[in-house]
Amino acid sequence: MNPRHWLPTPQKMSDAVQLRASGFTETSMRQSLGMVLVLGLLAGFIPFLVNWEQAATAGSALPLARLGAQASRIQATPLTYISPMFDPVILGETVQLIAGLPQPLPGWLAAFLSALGEWINWPLRWLALWIVYGALVMACNKALGATNRLQPFFAATGFAAAPLILVGLSPVPCLGRICSAVGVIWAFVVYARANEEVTNLPRSRSLAAVLLPLLILLILSLLALALFGLLLYLVVSAV
Amino acid sequence: MCHFSPPPKQPAYGTVKIFECRSVLCYHCRKRASGLAQASCILRHGPTLIRIALRVYRPDSLRNYMLQPQNYPQFIGKALLLEPDPFVEMVDDDNPWIEGLFLCATIGVLVAAAQLVGSLLLTVSLPHSEALLNLVLAGLRQSALGDESLLETERTLRTLWPLLLAYTGYDSVGFRIFTLAATPLGLIGQWLLFGLTSHLLARAAGGQGALGQTLGAVALSAAPRLLYLFSMIPFVSVAAVLVHVWGILIAFRGLEVAHELPPWPAALVAGGAWLLTLLVSAVVVLLVAFLLFLAGGNP
Numbered sequence: 001m002n003p004r005h006w007l008p009t010p011q012k013m014s015d016a017v018q019l020r021a022s023g024f025t026e027t028s029m030r031q032s033l034g035m036v037l038v039l040g041l042l043a044g045f046i047p048f049l050v051n052w053e054q055a056a057t058a059g060s061a062l063p064l065a066r067l068g069a070q071a072s073r074i075q076a077t078p079l080t081y082i083s084p085m086f087d088p089v090i091l092g093e094t095v096q097l098i099a100g101l102p103q104p105l106p107g108w109l110a111a112f113l114s115a116l117g118e119w120i121n122w123p124l125r126w127l128a129l130w131i132v133y134g135a136l137v138m139a140c141n142k143a144l145g146a147t148n149r150l151q152p153f154f155a156a157t158g159f160a161a162a163p164l165i166l167v168g169l170s171p172v173p174c175l176g177r178i179c180s181a182v183g184v185i186w187a188f189v190v191y192a193r194a195n196e197e198v199t200n201l202p203r204s205r206s207l208a209a210v211l212l213p214l215l216i217l218l219i220l221s222l223l224a225l226a227l228f229g230l231l232l233y234l235v236v237s238a239v
Numbered sequence: 240m241c242h243f244s245p246p247p248k249q250p251a252y253g254t255v256k257i258f259e260c261r262s263v264l265c266y267h268c269r270k271r272a273s274g275l276a277q278a279s280c281i282l283r284h285g286p287t288l289i290r291i292a293l294r295v296y297r298p299d300s301l302r303n304y305m306l307q308p309q310n311y312p313q314f315i316g317k318a319l320l321l322e323p324d325p326f327v328e329m330v331d332d333d334n335p336w337i338e339g340l341f342l343c344a345t346i347g348v349l350v351a352a353a354q355l356v357g358s359l360l361l362t363v364s365l366p367h368s369e370a371l372l373n374l375v376l377a378g379l380r381q382s383a384l385g386d387e388s389l390l391e392t393e394r395t396l397r398t399l400w401p402l403l404l405a406y407t408g409y410d411s412v413g414f415r416i417f418t419l420a421a422t423p424l425g426l427i428g429q430w431l432l433f434g435l436t437s438h439l440l441a442r443a444a445g446g447q448g449a450l451g452q453t454l455g456a457v458a459l460s461a462a463p464r465l466l467y468l469f470s471m472i473p474f475v476s477v478a479a480v481l482v483h484v485w486g487i488l489i490a491f492r493g494l495e496v497a498h499e500l501p502p503w504p505a506a507l508v509a510g511g512a513w514l515l516t517l518l519v520s521a522v523v524v525l526l527v528a529f530l531l532f533l534a535g536g537n538p
């Protein structure tokens with residue numbers, strides 16, 4: 001198993017993040033897949049260490065440690081406007097009690113396993129974004145007149161993962177959020193450039209193909225949120 | 240040493256030549272690529288051409304009459320990367336539907352075993368579910384709910400709790416043992432349904448493939464489910480949307496090859512077949528839920 005077959009050269013990655021056309025050619029989908037997975041793992045490493053430390057300090061699995069950390073916030077949340085039946089203080093206490101329940105495994109091991117699971121989720125999320133969003137963009141590309149095929153498209157757009165590695169710095173106070181925002185915007189620009197390069201569409205059409213799925217997803221999310229809110233309101237009213 | 244095949248006689252084949260080392264020459268633009276995946280000039284002519292060319296020119300020594308399980312990782316890997324080779328091999332196999340059946344069963348067993356291990360690890364990483372439920376109920380009892388509402392809420396929570404546990408794999412090892420058999424069977428059922436609907440739609444769209452070939456090609460769309468192997472690590476969540484969308488992309492490539500369909504009809508057939516499968520699955524789930532409801536919630 002030759003690593004060169006699974007990863008593009010650093011020069012290619014450098015060219016791609018600098019938006020040079022040469023960065024998006026002569027790369028296979030296999031190399032892009034490898035790049036997305038490896039960069040996802042690298043980006044998730046610092047958050048993994050932070051999560052492990054947080055969970056190990058609490059002596060429980062990560063979700064419970066996070067839940068315990070949120071208890072004081074829950075107590076301060078004005079939930080009473082939803083319904084008078086939710087007492088934030090009781091809710092906070094219950095959450096604290098749940099977070100403090102013992103588990104069969106030693107605390108550090110439960111903490112490690114949960115932090116490891118959370119780490120593996122990083123490349124899986126990036127993979128989902130790459131494939132699912134890519135499929136939608138590809139459909140828009142075709143509708144707007146592109147003639148390219150799936151493999152070169154995925155091979156080129158995988159380079160958007162390169163600047164996204166900055167998101168891995170998110171646990172760093174203050175700087176982390178700025179780095180994350182820069183990483184996301186940079187990744188989007190690289191994605192749009194890769195799409196333009198691989199489809200040979202005019203810039204406006206290429207950009208429209210990249211943005212259309214985002215718009216559709218936004219509208220669908222808002223609709224789903226509104227439906228969920230309506231459902232919650234009806235349930236609370238009924239109770 | 241490359242084996243130069245004689246130029247094809249039929250005009251449609253005249254644009255491509257496949258060598259023994261699997262490199263490809265396009266007569267149309269005179270480009271030579273080192274592998275099928277790189278042969279974008281030929282891929283533009285459609286995978287049909289490649290399939291026909293492979294079938295005609297592949298030497299007998301390279302013909303794969305029965306896929307071997309040791310080749311599955313490479314075979315599945317290529318399908319995940321949307322390369323045409325595995326579809327060509329599957330479609331040209333002696334019994335593509337048997338290969339598909341074995342592939343789905345293997346993936347199903349592996350995934351179920353991984354989920355069983357994941358369920359065990361998740362259960363020991365979290366507090367006992369009964370203690371958790373009792374704490375939630377105790378919290379509810381302290382809320383300002385009326386007696387009647389409280390009883391109703393508690394009853395609903397107790398009914399939904401086992402379903403929630405079974406869904407998440409938390410404290411439901413018994414259920415996961417049951418899924419060791421149910422997952423492969425469910426996957427095979429889904430594959431058959433997806434394959435049949437794909438075949439009917441592809442035929443309606445002018446496809447040429449046989450049912451066995453469709454089933455074989457579509458079976459590869461189960462490959463992304465191998466991502467669920469990661470669920471043996473607790474708290475790993477594989478997005479269902481990723482598995483389904485990737486599966487549709489693979490089915491799209493498979494239908495292109497098996498039915499010799501152009502890209503747009505193949506995409507519509509793959510998407511339509513998935514929607515139909517989803518609809519039928521939803522109806523089946525609703526029917527089972529209705530039967531459970533009639534039985535008073537006891538299976």
